[in-house]
Amino acid sequence: MYPIDMFIITTALLFLLGLTALVMKRDLVRLLIGIEILFNAANLLFVALSTQTPGMIDPFPQSIVMMALVLDGTVIAVGLALALNVFKHYKTFDIKKLRKLKW
Amino acid sequence: MIAMFFVLSLVLVSAVLAVTSRNIIYAVVALLSTNVTLAMAYYMMGAPMVSLFQLAIFAGAVVVFFVITVMLTSGGDMEYDIDPSPLMNKKTQLAISAIAVEILITAALGLRIEFPYMEYASSTIETFSISVGSYDDITTAVSQFLWQVRGMDLIIQSFVILTAVICTIAMLKMRREDK
Numbered sequence: 001m002y003p004i005d006m007f008i009i010t011t012a013l014l015f016l017l018g019l020t021a022l023v024m025k026r027d028l029v030r031l032l033i034g035i036e037i038l039f040n041a042a043n044l045l046f047v048a049l050s051t052q053t054p055g056m057i058d059p060f061p062q063s064i065v066m067m068a069l070v071l072d073g074t075v076i077a078v079g080l081a082l083a084l085n086v087f088k089h090y091k092t093f094d095i096k097k098l099r100k101l102k103w
Numbered sequence: 104m105i106a107m108f109f110v111l112s113l114v115l116v117s118a119v120l121a122v123t124s125r126n127i128i129y130a131v132v133a134l135l136s137t138n139v140t141l142a143m144a145y146y147m148m149g150a151p152m153v154s155l156f157q158l159a160i161f162a163g164a165v166v167v168f169f170v171i172t173v174m175l176t177s178g179g180d181m182e183y184d185i186d187p188s189p190l191m192n193k194k195t196q197l198a199i200s201a202i203a204v205e206i207l208i209t210a211a212l213g214l215r216i217e218f219p220y221m222e223y224a225s226s227t228i229e230t231f232s233i234s235v236g237s238y239d240d241i242t243t244a245v246s247q248f249l250w251q252v253r254g255m256d257l258i259i260q261s262f263v264i265l266t267a268v269i270c271t272i273a274m275l276k277m278r279r280e281d282k
Contacts, residue, residue: 002107002148010111012210014118016203021122023199029127029172033134036165037118040141043157044114047150057233057241059248062150066249067260069153073160074267080172081271087176 007048014041028083028093039072113140131169138162151238152245
């Protein structure tokens with residue numbers, strides 16, 4: 001059993017990093033990278049909490065994280081397909097330019 | 104303990120590289136490194152199946168999707184064209200800083216809380232909790248739990264994934280028809 005402190009600190013830093021990428025970046029692909037880092041932060045804390053009972057392993061958080069991993073992969077795949085379509089229409093990934101292009 | 108500290112440091116460093124690299128291919132490679140080191144951390148924590156899924160889905164499939172997207176759109180060529188000025192105004196910056204401070208305070212408070220974990224667990228979960236042993240036992244316990252307790256979730260999740268696959272195929276097909 002590892003102490004929970006370092007996992008909480010790592011999760012907080014990863015979450016902040018993902019949030020920073022979401023807010024500061026203007027490239028659609030980089031936004032998706034930020035979303036993936038956010039997913040990773042949440043999953044890491046979940047798995048870390050599952051191993052905090054001394055001498056025991058709880059399968060519940062692990063099964064939840066496994067399902068979340070599959071769904072996260074689906075979310076990223078759909079997002080990348082959307083990004084491909086956006087690039088095909090507007091020839092750019094810059095969300096600042098995309099905001100001005102309305103139907 | 105030191106090994107886990109080292110692996111978590113690697114996770115953080117590669118995540119920082121993934122966010123800050125100017126070349127998008129380097130960013131994707133750093134993301135791959137983040138996912139592989141996270142899988143190592145999961146394995147060391149005693150979650151071998153989660154580690155396997157992390158390697159197969161995040162370090163495998165998703166990174167390949169990213170590389171294919173960059174290849175199809177030549178995204179690596181245009182990142183320098185983008186104006187580096189920040190997207191947000193002062194108010195948004197303040198709001199984001201407040202959220203960051205709140206997250207850090209919550210994390211600092213979380214370090215001091217004695218969370219009575221098993222008191223909140225239902226009897227089913229207590230039944231499935233196993234003592235730390237070989238990784239085979241953990242894998243068997245997680246598989247049993249997944250199919251016996253979360254069976255309905257798995258079926259619903261498979262429908263969600265099927266819908267996402269159909270949507271993705273429809274979007275990519277629309278792209279081909281437009282040509």
